[in-house]
Amino acid sequence: VEIKRLTVKGAVGIEYPVFIGRGLLEETLLEFVAGQDTTGAAIISNETVAPLYGHALQARIPGSFLVVVADGEQHKTLATVQAIYEALLEHGANRATPVIALGGGVIGDMAGFVAATFMRGVPLVQVPTSLLAMVDASIGSKVGIDLPQGKNLVGAFKDPAAVFADTDTLRTLPEIERSCGLAEIVKAGLVGDPLLFEELGNISPGNTQGYEAIIERAVAVKIAIVEQDRLEGGVRAYLNLGHTFGHALETASNYEWKHGHAVAVGLVAAARLSARLGLCDGVVIGEIERVLKRFSLPCRYKGYFPDAVWEAMRHDKKWRHGVPHFVLLADKGKPVIRNDVPREETLAVLAELREA
Ligand SMILES: NC(=O)c1ccc[n+]([C@@H]2O[C@H](COP(=O)([O-])OP(=O)(O)OC[C@H]3O[C@@H](n4cnc5c(N)ncnc54)[C@H](O)[C@@H]3O)[C@@H](O)[C@H]2O)c1
Ligand SMILES: [Zn+2]
Numbered sequence: 001v002e003i004k005r006l007t008v009k010g011a012v013g014i015e016y017p018v019f020i021g022r023g024l025l026e027e028t029l030l031e032f033v034a035g036q037d038t039t040g041a042a043i044i045s046n047e048t049v050a051p052l053y054g055h056a057l058q059a060r061i062p063g064s065f066l067v068v069v070a071d072g073e074q075h076k077t078l079a080t081v082q083a084i085y086e087a088l089l090e091h092g093a094n095r096a097t098p099v100i101a102l103g104g105g106v107i108g109d110m111a112g113f114v115a116a117t118f119m120r121g122v123p124l125v126q127v128p129t130s131l132l133a134m135v136d137a138s139i140g141s142k143v144g145i146d147l148p149q150g151k152n153l154v155g156a157f158k159d160p161a162a163v164f165a166d167t168d169t170l171r172t173l174p175e176i177e178r179s180c181g182l183a184e185i186v187k188a189g190l191v192g193d194p195l196l197f198e199e200l201g202n203i204s205p206g207n208t209q210g211y212e213a214i215i216e217r218a219v220a221v222k223i224a225i226v227e228q229d230r231l232e233g234g235v236r237a238y239l240n241l242g243h244t245f246g247h248a249l250e251t252a253s254n255y256e257w258k259h260g261h262a263v264a265v266g267l268v269a270a271a272r273l274s275a276r277l278g279l280c281d282g283v284v285i286g287e288i289e290r291v292l293k294r295f296s297l298p299c300r301y302k303g304y305f306p307d308a309v310w311e312a313m314r315h316d317k318k319w320r321h322g323v324p325h326f327v328l329l330a331d332k333g334k335p336v337i338r339n340d341v342p343r344e345e346t347l348a349v350l351a352e353l354r355e356a
Contacts, residue, residue, distance in 0.1 A: 003028060004216045009227050010141055010159030017162050018139065018223070020216050022209075024166035025053060029127065030060055032162055038098045038123055040064050042088055044111035045102040046071040049129055052172050054102055057127075064100075065091045069110075073255075076106045076146045078154070084114050098123035098161065104130035104177070105137030109155070112143030116158035126163040130173055131181025131211070132260065134165040135188060135218040140226040140236075150317070157231065165215060170208035175296075178208065180260020182295040183242075185218045186288070187267060191238050192221035194333040200291050238335040240318065241327040242266030245350075248312035252304045264297035265353060272349045273341065274328040284332060299353075306350035310343070 003021035010016060019028055033041055040063030045054040050068045058066040067087040069080050088097070099122055101111035108126055115124035128138040144155020170178065182205070189197030196217040203210050222239065229236040246266035249257050267288055275282040289299045301309075319325045324341045 004212065006216070006219060006223060008139065008159075008163075008223050010230070011157070014159050016160055018165065018219055019163065020134070020165045020167065020212060020219065022166065022168045022212075024164045025057055025127070025169070026060075029057075029125070029164045029166075032164075033061055033098065033100075033125070036098065036123065036161065037096070039096050040093075041098050041100050041125075042067060042091065042093055043100045043102055044069070044084060044107060044114065046075075046107055049103040049107070053129065053169060057100075057102065061100075069107075071106075073106055073146070073151075076110050078145060078147075080110060081114055081117075081145060084111070085118055088114070088118055093118070093122070095119045095122055098125055100125045100127055101138075102127045102129065103133070104128070105133040108133050108137045109143050109152070110145055112158050112160070113145055113155060116143055116156040121158070124158055124160040126160045128163065128165055129169040130177055131170060131208075131215070132177070132184055134167075134215055135181060136184045136222065138163045138165070139219055139222045141230070165219075167208065167212055167215065170211065173208070176258065178205075179295050179297055180258055180263075183260035183264045183267070183292070183297050185214055186291055186295070186297075187239075187241050187263060188218035188221040190267065190288070190329060190332055191241050191335050192224060192333055193217050194331075196221070197287075197291070197332050201294070205295050237318070237325075237337060238327055241329070241335055242270050244313055244316055244318070244326055245269040245309070247316055248309045249301055249304070251312040251315075252308050257301075261298050264292045265299060265301050268292070268299045269349050269353055270326070270328055272352060273326065273345060274330070276345055276349060277328070277338070277341065279336060279338075280329045280331055280334075284329065287332075300355045301353060302355045304354075306347050306354060309350050310347060313346075 006018045043066045048071045099115035101108045126138040128134040141157045143158045147153040242263045246262035249262040271285045274280040
């Protein structure tokens with residue numbers, strides 16, 4: 001079996017590998033952990049993923065123990081973090097005990113935050129099991145939790161020692177989660193790899209075993225961007241393509257919209273706005289819509305009025321003082337940031353995308 005290995009430059013002097021391939025949980029991860037100067041391991045997972053992969057992994061890593069938390073974004077909280085700290089202490093964890101984050105992005109962010117803070121920091125190994133976590137959340141060192149006031153309001157930058165994306169785990173991932181991950185891969189192609197975007201037309205959505213090449217390319221896009229802008233002062237903003245509209249839909253719907261679905265509509269919105277402003281060719285819109293439909297992703301929204309979506313957008317934490325801050329496209333693979341987009345143009349696009 002072929003295993004891909006990419007490298008990420010993190011904080012000054014730090015580099016870590018990202019492995020992508022089948023069967024990593026059976027061998028490569030175990031060898032890596034055994035080769036580290038650490039003792040045991042705290043495997044952090046949730047009620048869904050632990051029975052699938054956590055117990056087996058725990059049995060294979062000498063001296064390891066498993067901490068299982070409830071599944072869901074609503075548990076990505078300080079209360080859960082506190083419960084994890086307590087479990088670590090009960091099991092006698094110390095500064096040489098690595099944390100292995102086994103799950104989707106919620107587990108990666110939360111266990112990563114634990115690793116960044118427990119005893120002022122212990123080694124972290126990211127084992128993303130959702131498609132979204134493989135291509136997005138596990139790469140780039142951002143970890144954190146939500147507050148009642150908003151998502152991801154508390155966090156840190158924590159470079160993992162390594163990332164293991166075992167594509168075998170995607171077989172149990174629910175279809176809707178798979179499509180949400182695909183939305184972020186479409187985004188990655190549009191942001192930094194037009195050939196990845198073309199490739200998406202060839203893969204068969206139901207066969208995750210054929211996903212390795214697109215995962216690798218999407219990871220490479222994210223690596224290239226975070227390496228240029230680790231602490232998010234500049235080009236990292238490109239990764240927000242489709243997310244301004246997307247977040248607005250998520251908030252307007254009180255999070256009834258799945259993130260990936262909202263991002264899909266957001267990508268269409270960004271392309272339409274770009275074409276309307278004369279930044280890019282209108283044919284790109286059709287290309288994006290076609291690929292999203294292939295992946296059973298939405299291209300339109302229902303219900304909410306454009307004004308309400310606009311209001312939600314104005315409160316985006318990435319818009320300084322309510323000034324629009326859009327990532328748009330000059331072409332596939334050519335993102336541009338514009339802060340002078342007229343409100344009327346945005347409202348016109350929102351109206352186009354609204355289904356009665
Ligand atoms: N740190 C970052 O840079 C970054 C980037 C993007 C997103 N995120 C965060 O990631 C989170 C979203 O991640 P997500 O989409 O993976 O959500 P998630 O972690 O909630 O996972 C989605 C669902 O799939 C289940 N699941 C995961 N792997 C599975 C598998 N192999 N088989 C069966 N079920 C499986 C999970 O238990 C969950 O029910 C959000 O909290 C978001 O803020 C962080
Ligand atoms: Zn996203």
